[in-house]
Amino acid sequence: MALSGLDIYKLLPKTNCRECGFPTCLAFALSLAKKAVALEKCPYVSKEAKQALEAQSQPPIRLILIGDDKNKVEAGNETVMFRHEEKFHHSTAIGFIIEDSLGDTDIKQRVDKIGKLHFERVGQQLKTDLIAIKQAKDAARFIDTVKLISGLTNAGIVLMSEDKAAVSGALKILANRRPLVYAANSQNITDLAALAKENAGSLAVRAESLDIVLELTKKAKELGVEDIVIDVNTKNQEAKVIGEFTQIRRQALKKANRPLGYPTIAVMDKLNSYEEVIRAGDYIAKYAGIILLHTFEEWAVLALLTLRQNIYTDPQKPLQIEPKLYPIGNTTESSPTLVTTNFSLTYYTVLGEVEASKVPTYILSVNTEGMSVLTAWAAEKFTPDKIAESLKKSGVEEKITHRNLIIPGYVAVMSGDLEEKSGWKIVVGPKEAAGIPSFLKNLG
Numbered sequence: 001m002a003l004s005g006l007d008i009y010k011l012l013p014k015t016n017c018r019e020c021g022f023p024t025c026l027a028f029a030l031s032l033a034k035k036a037v038a039l040e041k042c043p044y045v046s047k048e049a050k051q052a053l054e055a056q057s058q059p060p061i062r063l064i065l066i067g068d069d070k071n072k073v074e075a076g077n078e079t080v081m082f083r084h085e086e087k088f089h090h091s092t093a094i095g096f097i098i099e100d101s102l103g104d105t106d107i108k109q110r111v112d113k114i115g116k117l118h119f120e121r122v123g124q125q126l127k128t129d130l131i132a133i134k135q136a137k138d139a140a141r142f143i144d145t146v147k148l149i150s151g152l153t154n155a156g157i158v159l160m161s162e163d164k165a166a167v168s169g170a171l172k173i174l175a176n177r178r179p180l181v182y183a184a185n186s187q188n189i190t191d192l193a194a195l196a197k198e199n200a201g202s203l204a205v206r207a208e209s210l211d212i213v214l215e216l217t218k219k220a221k222e223l224g225v226e227d228i229v230i231d232v233n234t235k236n237q238e239a240k241v242i243g244e245f246t247q248i249r250r251q252a253l254k255k256a257n258r259p260l261g262y263p264t265i266a267v268m269d270k271l272n273s274y275e276e277v278i279r280a281g282d283y284i285a286k287y288a289g290i291i292l293l294h295t296f297e298e299w300a301v302l303a304l305l306t307l308r309q310n311i312y313t314d315p316q317k318p319l320q321i322e323p324k325l326y327p328i329g330n331t332t333e334s335s336p337t338l339v340t341t342n343f344s345l346t347y348y349t350v351l352g353e354v355e356a357s358k359v360p361t362y363i364l365s366v367n368t369e370g371m372s373v374l375t376a377w378a379a380e381k382f383t384p385d386k387i388a389e390s391l392k393k394s395g396v397e398e399k400i401t402h403r404n405l406i407i408p409g410y411v412a413v414m415s416g417d418l419e420e421k422s423g424w425k426i427v428v429g430p431k432e433a434a435g436i437p438s439f440l441k442n443l444g
């Protein structure tokens with residue numbers, strides 16, 4: 001929990017010497033609590049107070065990096081329990097487990113297929129993040145598999161092995177790729193922590209109870225590992241996992257419980273694809289930093305990426321596209337022109353239906369600050385004045401010879417006013433985007 005101005009004041013010299021530029025120590029403390037001034041401005045802070053205040057300035061959940069600088073995956077550094085309080089910062093990293101017991105050809109095919117799992121949705125590129133290599137055979141086979149996979153992909157790597165020799169050999173191959181070593185328990189933590197520290201990797205700790213997790217994270221830190229990830233290892237007991245993840249997040253954010261201030265990881269334990277997707281979806285919502293799956297079927301991954309995108313967008317800032325004129329298909333001077341808002345979901349829904357109609361069409365997207373049609377209309381962001389102005393600025397008048405503008409059916413009420421303001425003939429289109437294809441085909 002953040003220290004208040006008064007808490008900070010108690011740690012200051014209280015001499016009111018003014019050297020920091022503030023009239024009193026209390027004024028300096030209040031400013032420091034708001035992070036409006038640096039602690040260094042006071043030359044008289046004691047070493048102990050400095051340590052306490054610096055610890056306080058660390059994020060409550062540590063940011064963990066996996067992968068090289070170009071392809072790094074970030075987990076942690078979250079600041080709120082609920083998305084509406086601010087936003088969630090680092091979307092759950094999604095990775096796929098490949099066992100070293102598979103043949104090389106099979107492994108190559110899987111890595112290739114995983115590499116192709118990227119999708120475009122409402123103007124954003126959605127992709128997966130990690131490949132987890134799981135040891136099922138001896139150390140030599142594990143190391144060979146790591147060599148093979150790391151040569152095929154730039155994705156972040158998770159090493160799933162508790163075998164010191166196997167992890168050690170694999171880490172040598174992955175220099176500069178900051179792999180995650182999964183997972184240390186009470187028996188092997190000394191060995192794995194030493195390896196993770198030596199090779200600048202992060203370390204997952206795994207235990208069934210939070211008490212043991214606490215012991216393990218403390219031990220890992222004592223052994224010099226800063227970047228830690230927590231697995232509560234509850235063998236697919238979904239409600240228990242969510243309960244523990246929630247508790248970890250709450251303890252880290254509300255109680256400043258530093259040994260629990262790390263991102264969490266959920267590893268699927270050979271469920272069928274449907275169960276994996278349902279559980280992974282729940283863990284994305286609460287509060288997994290990383291999820292490792294066995295399934296990499298497109299339908300499953302798209303569902304999870306879509307869910308993740310929705311949860312990790314900023315609720316204060318709707319997804320928006322650039323407000324401008326978009327020609328769809330081989331437009332000509334007689335192509336119909338539709339107007340809509342710049343809310344991504346609205347635009348891409350309209351776009352999908354226009355494309356489905358196969359009628360080349362112009363879509364004019366008006367800047368409504370990312371609001372949908374009715375919301376923007378009610379908030380006076382989608383008004384006849386704004387639409388008339390957008391028509392002028394868009395340059396559409398130079399591209400087409402007619403002056404017919406199709407507006408969404410829900411705002412038919414603005415037809416007369418818009419006609420007056422724009423000088424265009426207003427045609428009321430369908431209320432729902434689903435009606436666009438038949439509407440465009442029947443325009444004549």
Ligand code: SF4
Binds near residue numbers: 014018021022025041
């Ligand atoms: S410099 Fe330090 S001791 Fe002096 S007024 Fe500022 S906070 Fe207080």
